[in-house]
Amino acid sequence: MTAPTRTSAGLIAAEEPVLAQNYHPLPVVVARAEGAWVEDVEGRRYLDMLAGYSALNFGHRHPVLIEAAHRQLDRLTLTSRAFHHDRLAEFAARLAALTGQDMVLPMNTGAEAVESGIKVARKWAYEVKGVPADRATIVVAADNFHGRTTTIVGFSTDETARSGFGPFTPGFRIVPYNDLAALRAAVDGTTAAVLIEPVQGEAGVVIPDDGYLAGVRELTRRAGCLFMADEIQSGLGRTGRTLAVEHESVVPDLVLLGKALGGGIVPVSAVVGRREVLGVLRPGEHGSTFGGNPLACAVGTAVIGLLETGEFQRRAAELGAVLRAGLAELTGKGVVGFRARGLWAGVDIDPALGTGREVGERLLREGILVKDTHGFTIRLAPPLTITAEELHNALGTLEKVLASTV
Numbered sequence: 001m002t003a004p005t006r007t008s009a010g011l012i013a014a015e016e017p018v019l020a021q022n023y024h025p026l027p028v029v030v031a032r033a034e035g036a037w038v039e040d041v042e043g044r045r046y047l048d049m050l051a052g053y054s055a056l057n058f059g060h061r062h063p064v065l066i067e068a069a070h071r072q073l074d075r076l077t078l079t080s081r082a083f084h085h086d087r088l089a090e091f092a093a094r095l096a097a098l099t100g101q102d103m104v105l106p107m108n109t110g111a112e113a114v115e116s117g118i119k120v121a122r123k124w125a126y127e128v129k130g131v132p133a134d135r136a137t138i139v140v141a142a143d144n145f146h147g148r149t150t151t152i153v154g155f156s157t158d159e160t161a162r163s164g165f166g167p168f169t170p171g172f173r174i175v176p177y178n179d180l181a182a183l184r185a186a187v188d189g190t191t192a193a194v195l196i197e198p199v200q201g202e203a204g205v206v207i208p209d210d211g212y213l214a215g216v217r218e219l220t221r222r223a224g225c226l227f228m229a230d231e232i233q234s235g236l237g238r239t240g241r242t243l244a245v246e247h248e249s250v251v252p253d254l255v256l257l258g259k260a261l262g263g264g265i266v267p268v269s270a271v272v273g274r275r276e277v278l279g280v281l282r283p284g285e286h287g288s289t290f291g292g293n294p295l296a297c298a299v300g301t302a303v304i305g306l307l308e309t310g311e312f313q314r315r316a317a318e319l320g321a322v323l324r325a326g327l328a329e330l331t332g333k334g335v336v337g338f339r340a341r342g343l344w345a346g347v348d349i350d351p352a353l354g355t356g357r358e359v360g361e362r363l364l365r366e367g368i369l370v371k372d373t374h375g376f377t378i379r380l381a382p383p384l385t386i387t388a389e390e391l392h393n394a395l396g397t398l399e400k401v402l403a404s405t406v
Helices: 008-015 063-073 088-099 110-129 180-186 212-223 244-248 294-308 311-330 356-365 388-404
Strands: 030-034 037-040 045-048 103-107 137-141 172-175 191-196 226-230 254-257 269-273 335-340 345-349 371-373 377-380
Touching: 045 388, 063 294, 088 103, 088 254, 088 269, 088 294, 103 110, 103 294, 110 137, 110 191, 110 226, 110 254, 110 269, 172 180, 180 212, 191 212, 212 226, 212 244, 294 311, 311 335, 311 345, 311 388, 356 371, 356 377, 356 388
Parallel strands: 137 172, 137 191, 191 226, 226 254
Antiparallel strands: 030 037, 037 045, 103 269, 254 269, 335 345, 345 377, 371 377
C-alpha cells in the first residue's frame, strides 16, 4: 500500500477506510499551530475561531504550558494513584483556591468529570441527605450537553446523541432550561443534585436570564440538594470570569472542569467542591489510573498560574465587547440573532443563506475555522490570546461570506 499524499484531500481520503465515522470534520488537515493560527499540510494558514471547543483557551502551544510539559516529561509522567507524587498537592491546592472550593477530585476528560460528579452526588444523597438506597434522582436541563457516555446521553434531549444507545441509566429528570418554576416542580425529597450548564455551549451558546443561576442556587439550598455546575466549556476564563457562575456571584456545591484545564496538551478534568460533599468518597469507591498524573498536574498547575493573573479573564471580557459589537453590526445582514458572553458566541445564520455547515465551509475557504451546531447556528470561541485585529478580521470575513451568498 502506498503512503498517502501530503495533501488535505489525500489524507482525508486515507482516513475514511480505517476511522470510525463518528465525526464530520471540515475538509482541512491541520499539521502545525501557534497561538490563534493553524496551518494545514499544504502550508495554508487559518485563524482558529473554535479553540477546540474551549480546550485551547490559551491558544495553541502556549509557551508557558509547553515549557511546563517539557520539564515534566524529563522527570516523571505517571505513577497511578497507588503512590503519591510531587505535583499533585500543589495542583489540587491551587485549583481549589482558584475556584473558591475546598477539595479536588482529579480526572481526565470532561465526561469523566460529569460521571464522577453524578457518583459523588448520589453518594452524598444516601449518606448525608438520607435518600433511600437506589432512589436518588438528579434534575437536568433540556438541550444539555454533558458528554457522550451511555449514562450521560441517556438524559440528553438530542436524538442524534441518544438514539440507538439504550437502555439508559435511570434516575434523571429533565426540565426546560432557564425555567425555575419547572425546576422547582421537579425537585423533591429524592433529589441529590441539580446539574446545569451556566451557559449551554453545544445548544448554541444559550445564556439564561439574569437571576436564573442565583435562583437555582437558592432553590437547591432550600430543597436540601446540591447545585452541580458543568463549567467544562464555560469555565476557566471563557466568559470573562474564572467561572461563568461568577456573573451572578453564585458558588455551587460542585463544579465540573475540563477542556482548558489541560491547556490543549493533555486531557485534564476535575470535580471541585465543598469538603462535606467530596468528603463522602473513601478509598476504593472511585478512581482513575491517569487521573491526577504528574504530567497532567504540571500542565494543569501552569494553566492555573495563567488564570491567577486575571489577564485572560480581562481579555475575554474586553474582546467579548468587540465580538458583541461586531455581531450587532451583522444583525440583519445575514445574521438573524446571536448570543454572546465573554469571548464566546452562538450566531444564528439566515436560513436563506445556507446552513451553519455551509457557512463554515465558506469561511474555511477564506481562512477562518468555525463549527456549526444545530442547523443554522455557528459557534465562535477563539483562543483568549486572539488580538483585536485578528478578531476584527474574522468578523469582516464573516460579513464578506454572508454578503457573497445574498
